[in-house]
Amino acid sequence: MWLLHSLLWNNIKPVFIDIEPEFCNLDPEKIEDAITSETTAILPVHVYGNPCNVKRIDEIAKKHGLKVIYDAAHAFGVNYNGQSICNYGDISILSFHATKVFNTMQGGAIICHDANTKKQIDFLKNFGFAGETTIMACGINSKMNEMQAALGLLQLKKYNENNEKRKVTDRFYRENLKEIKGISFLAEPENTESNYAYFPIFIDEKQYGLSRDMLYDKLKENNIFGRRYFYPLISEFPMYEVYESADSAKLQKAGEVSKRVICLPIYP
Numbered sequence: 001m002w003l004l005h006s007l008l009w010n011n012i013k014p015v016f017i018d019i020e021p022e023f024c025n026l027d028p029e030k031i032e033d034a035i036t037s038e039t040t041a042i043l044p045v046h047v048y049g050n051p052c053n054v055k056r057i058d059e060i061a062k063k064h065g066l067k068v069i070y071d072a073a074h075a076f077g078v079n080y081n082g083q084s085i086c087n088y089g090d091i092s093i094l095s096f097h098a099t100k101v102f103n104t105m106q107g108g109a110i111i112c113h114d115a116n117t118k119k120q121i122d123f124l125k126n127f128g129f130a131g132e133t134t135i136m137a138c139g140i141n142s143k144m145n146e147m148q149a150a151l152g153l154l155q156l157k158k159y160n161e162n163n164e165k166r167k168v169t170d171r172f173y174r175e176n177l178k179e180i181k182g183i184s185f186l187a188e189p190e191n192t193e194s195n196y197a198y199f200p201i202f203i204d205e206k207q208y209g210l211s212r213d214m215l216y217d218k219l220k221e222n223n224i225f226g227r228r229y230f231y232p233l234i235s236e237f238p239m240y241e242v243y244e245s246a247d248s249a250k251l252q253k254a255g256e257v258s259k260r261v262i263c264l265p266i267y268p
Contacts, residue, residue, distance in 0.1 A: 001234055003043060003071050003093065008239060015039070016235045016245040019254045023047065023186055024200075027253075028056040032064075034245065041067040046075040046085060048198040048263075050189050054080070054088040069093070072111070076102045077159065079193035086111040096148075101163070101197045102155055104148040158268075165268035166196035173199050173264060182208025200229070202260040212260050219262075226262040233258050 007014050015034050020027040026044040042061055044052045052070070061068045070088065072078075073095035078085040086092040092111040096104040112118055120137070123130065128139035144152075177183050182204040188194070203212040210218070212228070219226050233254055235246035248255050 003045075003069075004234055004240065012040075013038070014240065014243065014245075016240075016243070016251060018251050019047075019257065020053075021253050021257065023050040023189060024254075024257055025050060025052045026057075028053045028060060031057070031060050035064055035066070039064070039066060041069050041090075043069050043071060045071040045073075046078065048186065048200055049074040049078050049195050050186065051075075051078065051080040051085050051088075051192055054085075058088070067091075073097075073100070073108070074197050075195065076100060076197075077163065077193075077195040080189075081191050087113075091117070096152065101166070101195045102152070102159055104144065104152040104155070107144050107148055162268035163195060166266055167194075169266045170194075170196045170199055173201075173266075177201065180208075182206070196266065198229070198263050199266045200261050200263045202257065203262065204260070212262060216262055224265065226264050228258075228261060229263045231258045231261065 004014050017030045017034050018027055019025060020029075024047045026042075031042060042057060044057055046052055057068060060066075068089035068091075070086075070092040072086055072092040075085045075092075076094055076096075080088075086094070090113070094109045094111065096102065096107045096109065098105050110121055112121065123137035124139045125142035126139055127141060128135045128137035130136040174185065177185065184202045184204070186200060203210070203215055205211045208215070216226060216228060233251065234240060235243075235251055235254075236248075240246050
């Protein structure tokens, strides 16, 4: 959501594309149809920490001369094909919000791969300062403070241990839900070391006997607090529904998933 908001702040028009249902990520086969002469970048999300089809997205970006900026808010610690998922694309953006597997209470990080981009980011996050009396850009104050940094360093000490605990919960859910009609969950992506950040389930009302929202309310009655994540779709927000690409008919798979999903509690 925050990534899209940043586009509007900069008078950039977002274009929405439907998902592939296997992992709820951007469908790379729909990207090229959405590219125009005004397109400058592709902004995929590693949804629930599951890697996008980074190879296909990279091919499309190079073919059309586009940048790739990954929303990796869910993907701290995720490795794909033996390397960090943040090694893919031109930029990856991490969230360190308190709900994430690694957090500094608030804030995040931008991962880039060249010194010039890093320099520009440094200007933008620190009022544009290049020295005590030299201002190089119209920057803002986006620095991490010392308390957040200290919290993050402490979190890192427990990250691997906590990851193993979340993995146990993931396995528990998979084993105990696999035979229940009307409940499905995502497969585990190949060649991926997961961070087990989320465990989304998807409700088929006809088979299960309750709607997603009925189950969501029933869980709350029993002090089990899931989250309908993502619901509603960002494209349904008032500031975005005015765009042609936000038409629900063009986002059918995403719309269907948003009405069926509950992320179950998973924490160490």
